[in-house]
Amino acid sequence: MLETLANLGLGFSVALSPPVLLYAFIGTVVGTLVGVLPGVGPLAGISLLLPATYGLDATRAIVMLAGIYYGAMYGGSTTSILMRIPGEAASVMTCIDGYAMARKGRAGAALAIAAVGSYVAGTASIVALMFLAPPLAGLALRFGPPEYFALLLLGLLVLAYMSGGSMLRALAMAALGLLFGMVGIDQMSGYFRFAYGVVELGDGIGIVPVAVGLFGLAEILATAGQPTPPAVIKPRLRELLPSRREWGESAAPIGRGTVLGFLIGVIPGSAHIISSFVSYAIERKLSKRPEEFGKGAVAGVAGPESANNSATSGAFVPMLALGVPSGPIPAVMLAAMMVHGVSPGPFLIKQQPELFWGFIASMYVGNLVLLILNLPLVGLFVNLLRVPYPILYPSILVFSVLGVYAVNGSVVDVWIMLLMGALGYVLRKLDFETAPIVLGVVLAPMIEMALRQSLAMSDGRYAIFVTRPIAATLLAVGAVLLLLSLKPLVMHTLDWRARLALAAKREEHS
Amino acid sequence: MLTTDRVGGVALALIGLFVLFESRKLPLGTLQNPGPAAMPVVLAVLLLGFGAALVALGAGAARLAAVGWSEWRHAVAIFGVCAFAALALERLGYRVTMVAALAFLVGGVERRGVVFTLVFALALALGTFFVFDTVLRVPLPRGPLRF
Numbered sequence: 164m165l166e167t168l169a170n171l172g173l174g175f176s177v178a179l180s181p182p183v184l185l186y187a188f189i190g191t192v193v194g195t196l197v198g199v200l201p202g203v204g205p206l207a208g209i210s211l212l213l214p215a216t217y218g219l220d221a222t223r224a225i226v227m228l229a230g231i232y233y234g235a236m237y238g239g240s241t242t243s244i245l246m247r248i249p250g251e252a253a254s255v256m257t258c259i260d261g262y263a264m265a266r267k268g269r270a271g272a273a274l275a276i277a278a279v280g281s282y283v284a285g286t287a288s289i290v291a292l293m294f295l296a297p298p299l300a301g302l303a304l305r306f307g308p309p310e311y312f313a314l315l316l317l318g319l320l321v322l323a324y325m326s327g328g329s330m331l332r333a334l335a336m337a338a339l340g341l342l343f344g345m346v347g348i349d350q351m352s353g354y355f356r357f358a359y360g361v362v363e364l365g366d367g368i369g370i371v372p373v374a375v376g377l378f379g380l381a382e383i384l385a386t387a388g389q390p391t392p393p394a395v396i397k398p399r400l401r402e403l404l405p406s407r408r409e410w411g412e413s414a415a416p417i418g419r420g421t422v423l424g425f426l427i428g429v430i431p432g433s434a435h436i437i438s439s440f441v442s443y444a445i446e447r448k449l450s451k452r453p454e455e456f457g458k459g460a461v462a463g464v465a466g467p468e469s470a471n472n473s474a475t476s477g478a479f480v481p482m483l484a485l486g487v488p489s490g491p492i493p494a495v496m497l498a499a500m501m502v503h504g505v506s507p508g509p510f511l512i513k514q515q516p517e518l519f520w521g522f523i524a525s526m527y528v529g530n531l532v533l534l535i536l537n538l539p540l541v542g543l544f545v546n547l548l549r550v551p552y553p554i555l556y557p558s559i560l561v562f563s564v565l566g567v568y569a570v571n572g573s574v575v576d577v578w579i580m581l582l583m584g585a586l587g588y589v590l591r592k593l594d595f596e597t598a599p600i601v602l603g604v605v606l607a608p609m610i611e612m613a614l615r616q617s618l619a620m621s622d623g624r625y626a627i628f629v630t631r632p633i634a635a636t637l638l639a640v641g642a643v644l645l646l647l648s649l650k651p652l653v654m655h656t657l658d659w660r661a662r663l664a665l666a667a668k669r670e671e672h673s
Numbered sequence: 674m675l676t677t678d679r680v681g682g683v684a685l686a687l688i689g690l691f692v693l694f695e696s697r698k699l700p701l702g703t704l705q706n707p708g709p710a711a712m713p714v715v716l717a718v719l720l721l722g723f724g725a726a727l728v729a730l731g732a733g734a735a736r737l738a739a740v741g742w743s744e745w746r747h748a749v750a751i752f753g754v755c756a757f758a759a760l761a762l763e764r765l766g767y768r769v770t771m772v773a774a775l776a777f778l779v780g781g782v783e784r785r786g787v788v789f790t791l792v793f794a795l796a797l798a799l800g801t802f803f804v805f806d807t808v809l810r811v812p813l814p815r816g817p818l819r820f
Binding site for chain 1: 681682743755759763775779797809
C-alpha cells in the first residue's frame with residue numbers, strides 16, 4: 164500500500180510537470196472533439212492522431228493518446244444527449260434518456276450528470292487499476308509461451324462470446340483477422356507469406372490502416388449519402404446544474420455503473436459498449452419507476468455513462484500488466500506504445516516506473532481536466548456539430564489518409580485502409596461485427612509465436628498445454644465459453660447476447 | 674433464400690479456399706514442428722468451417738433484399754477519391770493531391786460553390802501540411818515540383 168502511494172507520488176511528479184500536463188490537456192480536448200464528431204470514435208481517433216505524437220517522448224505521447232481515449236468516451240455522450248446521435252457506440256444507451264431529458268429542457272442537467280458520473284467512475288476505476296495491475300504483472304512473470312498461447316486464445320474466445328449477436332459470426336471475423344495477421348515475414352523461418360512481391364508487406368498488415376479503414380472510412384462510406392442529422396438542442400449555461408432530486412437519483416447508478424464497468428472492462432471484449440448496455444438494463448430493473456426509462460430517467464444517463472468510462476480504465480489492466488490487449492482500442496494503444504519504444508507487459512512497471520505511474524497519475528489529471536473543461540465549453544463543442552456533414556466528412560477523409568500514410572510513410576498502408584474500408588462497409592451492411600478483425604490482426608503473430616515456441620519447448624508434444632496448470636485452466640475456461648455459446652442453439656432460446664443485439668438494433672431503428 | 678449470413682458465409686468460405694490454395698507454396702511442416710504454412714492452413718480451414726456453418730444455419734438471418742444500399746453512389750465516389758489519393762500521393766505530392774481530392778468531393782460530389790470549394794480545399798490541404806510536415810515534422814510527400 165505504502166509502496167503504491169510512493170509510486171503514485173512519482174507518477175504525479177511526472178504528470179504534473181507542465182509539458183506533460185499540457186499534453187494531457189491537449190489530448191482530452193482533441194479526444195472530446197473526436198468523440199463529438201459522429202462517425203469518428205475513439206478507435207479511429209487514436210489511430211488518426213498517432214502521427215501527431217511522433218515528435219514527442221514516450222511519456223508525453225502515451226499521456227496524450229490516453230487523453231484522446233477518455234476524452235472521446237466523454238465526447239460521445241454530448242451528441243447522444245443533444246442530438247440523439249451516439250458519437251461512439253458506447254453512448255447508444257445515453258441517447259435514450261439523455262435526449263428525452265434534453266427535450267424536457269434538462270439538457271444541461273443531463274450533460275452535467277454524464278460529466279460528473281464519468282469523472283467519479285473514471286477516478287475510482289483508476290484507483291482499482293493502480294492496485295490491480297502491479298500484482299497481475301507479478302503473476303504474469305510466471306507465464307511462459309504455453310500460458311500466453313492459452314491466454315491469447317481465451318482473449319479471442321471471450322471477445323467473440325461477449326460480442327452482441329452470433330458467436331459464430333464473431334469467431335469467423337476473428338479468424339479472418341488472424342488470417343490478415345499472417346501476412347508478412349514468418350518470424351520463425353523468414354518465409355514471406357502472402358506478400359506477392361510487395362516489400363512493404365514484409366512487416367505485416369499494420370493495425371492503424373486496418374482500424375481506420377474498418378471504423379473510420381467504412382463509417383463515412385455508409386453515412387455520407389444519408390440525410391443530414393437532426394437539429395442540435397443547445398443548452399444554456401445556467402441550466403447546467405442538476406436539481407437536488409436529480410443528484411439524489413444519480414448517486415447510486417453512478418456507484419453501480421463504476422463497479423460494473425470496471426469488472427466488465429477487465430474482461431476481453433468491447434467492454435465499454437457492453438458495460439453501458441448492462442448498466443442500463445440493471446438500472447431499469449432496480450428502479451422503483453421503470454416506466455420512466457425512455458422518457459428521461461436520470462438513472463438511464465448516470466449508470467451507462469459511468470459504466471462506459473469505468474470500463475475504459477478497466478481495459479488498461481490486462482494491457483499494461485500482461486501486454487495483452489483486451490479489445491480493439493487497447494490493441495491500437497498497444498501498437499501506439501510500441502511505436503514509441505514502450506513494450507507493455509510485466510516488465511513495464513519495474514523497468515519504466517516513471518512511465519507507468521506517470522500514465523496512471525495523468526489519468527487522474529485527465530479526468531479532472533475533462534470535468535473542468537467540458538461543462539463550460541459544451542457550447543463550443545456543440546458548434547462543431549453545426550458543420551454540415553458534406554464538409555465534415557471530406558476533412559475526416561484527409562486526416563484518415565494523412566494519419567495512415569504518416570505511420571510508415573507508405574502508400575501501401577493507404578491502399579490497405581481503402582480495402583479495409585470497403586470490407587468494413589460491406590460487413591456493416593451484412594451485420595457482421597468488425598472489432599474481432601482488429602484484435603485478430605494484432606494477436607495473430609503473438610499467438611503463432613507462442614504456439615510454436617511452446618511446441619519447441621516440449622519437443623512437439625501438445626500435452627504441454629494441459630499439463631501446466633495456468634494454461635490448462637485458461638483453456639478450460641475457453642472451452643466452457645464455447646459450450647455456453649452452443650446452449651441457445653441446442654435449447655432454441657435467446658441468450659443474453661442475442662437479447663443485447665436485439666436491444667441495440669431496436670435502439671438503432673427507433 | 675438469400676440472407677446476409679448465407680452471403681457472408683459463402684464469401685468467407687471462398688477466402689478460406691483461396692488461402693488454402695495459396696498456402697501450397699509454403700512449407701507446411703509437421704504437427705510437432707509446424708512450418709510457415711501451418712497456421713494459415715488451420716485458420717483457412719476454420720474459416721471454411723465457419724462459412725459453411727453460416728450458410729447452413731443462416732436461414733433465419735435478415736434477407737439480403739432487405740439491406741438498403743441507397744448511399745452506394747456516394748460510397749463509390751468517396752472510394753474513388755481515396756483510390757486517386759493513394760495513386761497520386763507520392764506522384765503529385767500531398768498538397769496537390771489533397772487539393773484535387775477535396776475539390777472533387779466538395780465541389781463535384783457535394784455540389785458546393787466554386788469559391789467555397791477552392792478556399793476550403795486549399796485551406797485544408799495547405800493547413801494540414803503546415804501543421805504535420807512543418808510543425809510536427811511528420812514527412813509528407815512533395816511530388817516532382819517539390820510542392
